Amino acid sequence: MACVYIPVQNSEEEVRVSLDQLPRDASDILDILKAEQAPLDVWLIIAREYFKQGKIEQFRQILLEGSSHEIDEYYAEVRYERIAILNALGAYYSYLGKIETKQREKDEHFILATQYYNKASRIDMHDPSTWVGKGQLLLAKGELEQASAAFKIVLDGDRDNVPALLGQACVQFNRGFYSDSLELYKLDPENVEALVALGIIDFQANEAHGIQKGMEKMQRAFEIYPYCAMALNYLANHFFFTGQHFLVEQLTETALAVCDHGLMKSHAYYNLARCYHTKGDYEKAGLYYMASVKEINKPQDFVLPYYGRAVPCPGWQGLDPARLAGLGQVQLKLGDFRSSLSNFEKVLEVYPENCESLKAVGHIYVQLGQTEKALETLRKATKIDPRDAQAFLELGELLISSDTGAALDAFKTAHGLLKKGGDEVPIELLNNIGVLHFERGEFELAEQIFKEALGDGVWLYVMDGRIRNSSMDSRDSTDQYKDMKLFHQLEEDGVSLELPWDKVTTLFNHARLLEQLHDTEKANILYRLILFKASFLDRLCLHYPDYLDAYLRLAAIAKSRNNIQLSIELIGNALKVNEKCPNALSMLGNLELKSDDWVKAKDTFRAAGDVTDGKDSYATLSLGNWNYFAAVRSEKRGPKLEATHLEKSKELYTKVLVQHPGNLYAANGAGVVLAEKGRFDVSKDIFTQVHEAASGSVFVQMPDIWVNLAHVYFAQGHFGLAVKMASPSPAFLFLPNFFFFLGSNSFPNFLHVFMITFFIFQYQNCLKRFCYSTDAQVLLYLARTHYEAEQWQDCKKTLLRAIHLAPSNYTLRFDAGVAMQKFSASTLQKTKRSADEVRSTVAELKNAVRVFSQLSAASSYHIHGFDEKKIETHVGYCKHLLDAAKVHCEAAEREEQQNRQRLEVARQVSLAEEARRRAEEQRKFQVISFRDYTIIIILLSVWLGHWKSHPNMATPWVLIGKQLERRKQEDELKKVMQQEEQFLRIKEQWKTSLPMPSSKRKDRSQAEDDDGGHSEKKRRKGGKRRKKDKNVKGRYEMEEADNEMMDDHDEMEEDANMINDQQEDGGENAQDLLIAAGLEDSDAEDETAPSSAINRRRRAWSESDEDEPPEMMQRESSPPAGDRENSAELPESDGEIRENDFRDDESDKPNRDAGDDDEVDD
């Protein structure tokens, strides 16, 4: 035990004072000191001891007493010790002034300190230690120049005065002249304190080289004097960073043993705590952090342990996402975020710009879920220190969910910084950058990053094609996706298949990228590599997290290649690993739907929903789809069942939308259900919104939405001529409104044509954008639209394309046949047709006959769903048309002949006219030129048969073309009358030949026949609304949930519609003409112009044109069940038509008579 001996006055004895046991009351000691007139150095020693023990009051008391006047007088000769006491007091007050924050007290302390130093100076002007003290005081006051002067005075007297040198060095240090101060410090190579100070200076320089040098100095100091706590602490600090935790412990323990100063101890405890902290011994770490904090009275002195305490978890320094996630649990257990947050806030009060604390606070905010605050804090941290990779990392992590672009930037910055700093870039960071690139569609960049992340390994051989699937029996090739022989072989060949666990995720992502780039084969091998390693580890009871996904991706590849069986097997494997994996279950459900296993599929979807407590929106969505499909599936379409299913599916879609308002698929589904229920406005809005939202992500590709939009417009286009149309495409925006203002009633055909164009645009867009034009189904829709628009050739071409794409789809052939038949029929119905037209009609009919007869023949070995009889009907009808067409052809040729003659006459007339005109020219310039123009127009129109009651034309026509007109008119009327008569007869036949009206549809058609006029139109429109749904129904698929079977079903139905259309063709012809005839009768008296008959006919046609599309829609609505009866009924009616046609040819004469009658009218 250290002790001092106070000599007892006038004796040889001494009083022994143990420094450990200094009395609490300093007066006791003072009494002894005074009584024995102890030497002043003893006073000093005791004062210092009090100071060391933190008993500041006692320390002051002794020194004050030691500097009192009595002492001065008594010890007048002992100058040095008196000065020392005064200097000690001066130093004490300097220190107080230095640490005092309040300016007034600070000044008071400094004044006191100055007084003591001045007093000391009075004793001896030249005492160096006083000057040093003064220098220190000035330093503390920040008066560097004067401090320097003070030190200089000392140094002038003694060049080697260490404290003065140190003071001077300190001045230089504060001025930032590190090298100068170094020079000064270096003067005494053996001075421990100087060495330590030098070391600290080196550390402050903060360069690798400086740290190295600093370490050397510290070590030397340690060798010279192994108990310097400061050096020990710094050494420990260093070894902590180099990871030599054992040394840290030893050093700090020594430091703690030798040192009795609070700050030093605190630092030592802190080092120890950090050491345990990193080693994962959180309890001990926590204890030492607490000890460290306890040692210091004011947080300003030493803030570091607050950090430590605040972050009793290891993750925050690493910040790498995987470790963070993995250690999240530990954090939760140990980390009391609230109190650690308050600790950090304490730190930040002192150092508001401290990056480490900002990061930690940001991290805590993340943990507490306060994303906004976390973002703010981290942004601040990155701003303060733009070179802090960790901060950028954390920032990126945080941004991933909200702003991928900014997240990517942050990650890239972190990546750049780490690279620049020569640090190892964590694979998780690279992985995240890669994934972000991937998500943004920057595949090449993603690939580069993934490659960088993966580094060397067996996968390189896969990627450059050196490892590939070996040849195998094609019968087994389906097992290729499960085959592990490849890897066993590779292992045997000595190829290392090592796959570090932290690279699995990246490898999976890379495989996913390859898949996206259609490099399926390589992706396949990589997935299997993961599985191979997984199965290996499985035996060791270790698990890769990703390998279930690898199974699912393999299954998805198999599915996309239509290998359903294999896909189901792979899913089965995945389910073996985790029988409750909702993704696997959902996918299995889809596959079961695809293989037409409805009941199973439903169960599977239910199971998928159950395992996630209905929280998995995909499972709910699938179930919704299932219900929807079930609703529209049955051809019989029980209305009750349908409604239930629809309701259920709507409910499910809504449920998903409530959970995730942004779910496009659910929105799409809801739109479809609404459309199905006839609420087109709402559904259209939904589709439009989904459409807008869906454009812009590489992962969301929804061709369905285009189709659905087109469908809705289609459905609306026919009835909703007055419905406001909100076009999604700017190019189309003003047009519909324009037409709308014009009044849709006056331009129905115009608008109709426009709408059709619009649908075609929509469908084509869909084809081009999404399906690489490979979707025969969409082509079918397109064809249908052309059909509605009566663009027969386009319809046929579109169908031929579809056949080319889907050769085995016989319904397409059937439809093509129908289109050709329609084309022919419509050409033959034309009032005017050239011989060429008729000839092409004949050719087309022959094609139709061929197509139908082939279908009929093919039906012997194919189940394509048509009734043979039905086809026969078509064949019969086409043949009949063909015969008729031949006659028409002759007629057309005859007519052409006549036209030529007429033209000749016209030419002569015009020549004559020209001659006359020339004669007149000299008299009347202007009239002639006008007449000339008129004549040409008229002659042309005569020739072309395009008659119009043009007001300007009426007069000259009467004047000039009377002869021509009459003849022309006669021809026309004759023809009309012929047809009229013929179809009146048909009408009779039709009525009588109809069997008992057993179906609704038949009733209707009969009614139509009966009314045949305007009133009917209205009625039909009323009935139409009901039917609209069907159009929309067509194609509705979710990304994964597409269902071949349903498509087929749709096609069939579509086809059935076509068939229905066709079946009424016979009737329709008759009907159209009936309408024409009816109008002729009723309107005859209204018309006075000579060309009235033709006009009337034209109008009648256009009327029936308008009528036709809705009629088709209606026909589509007819239940397919009625088909058979209808087809049975048709042959008879066809027969009738044929008969009539023949009669038509023979009955040339009576018709002519009719024509004459008409002329009488005139």
Next chain:
Amino acid sequence: MKLAGLKSVPDAHDESIWAATWVPATDARPALLLTGSLDETVRLWSPDELVPAGTNTGHCLGVVSVAAHPSGVIAASASLDSFVRVFDVNTNATLSTLEAPPSEVWNMQFDPKGTVLAVAGGGSASVKLWDTATWQLIATLAVPRPEGPKPSDKSGSGKFVLSVAWSPDGRRLACGSMDGTISVFDVARAKFLHNLEGHFMPVRSLVFSPIDARVLFSASDDGHVHMYDSEGKSLIGAMSGHASWVLSVDASPDGAAIATGSSDRTVRLWDLNMRAAVQTMSNHSDQVWGVAFRPPGGTGVRAGRLASVSDDKSISLYDYS
């Protein structure tokens, strides 16, 4: 090994072009390119400038396939109306019209000796063989139906033969179906040998390697090109990379490369050693229905040529070296 674009003819037909083949050179003229289109015409083009060298009409509905006799004198074209028209290349005189109702007509190919024309018979699940001297039907090679007929198969795509290919020695014939199976026949005995499996989507094009009579390449809607050993029934390799259906495949005369045309609007050149795509041409703006390497032969024609035809109505010609 690379392709270099030489010439592109936009609007070579009025509608989508669906088929292309080279008519070998004769003593009198160089090799010609023969194309068939939805516009119901078949046209001839002379390289390298692709000058129109004739337009043949007479087909109804789209022309789905064209084939040229190895002699270069006659050629055949087939359309969706299931007629095959055989004509003289120089005079365009129709030599014969073939039909075998109710069988449709899809791919066609003359055998290497030129004595037989093989026609894929679509839904008849067979390949029809026609004698090129008499133009009589000499054999029907039926693809065996899968065990256990599936009545649920509504589209009737059970076995629907789309494509045919002759092995270079003329002993084997392979045909590809809608369901993805490829059947191999022994021609001499008119006997079915075995199926090659691996595809589950339509196989629209087949070609044998010109240097190895066993190696067969198949193009399928699953986006893959498979390489089979047609004798050993084994799948040698699978090549992926096309983003959509592979519609057409042809092997280069040197046997080192194959070219494919796809719905993804690209033409790809594949190095068979690396089994990887070495080049992707994306000059077409719609699906590429046909690719064809020019056969060697003819005077002064050494350079390799590849032609591609597309739905965008254009023909492209490339230099292959």
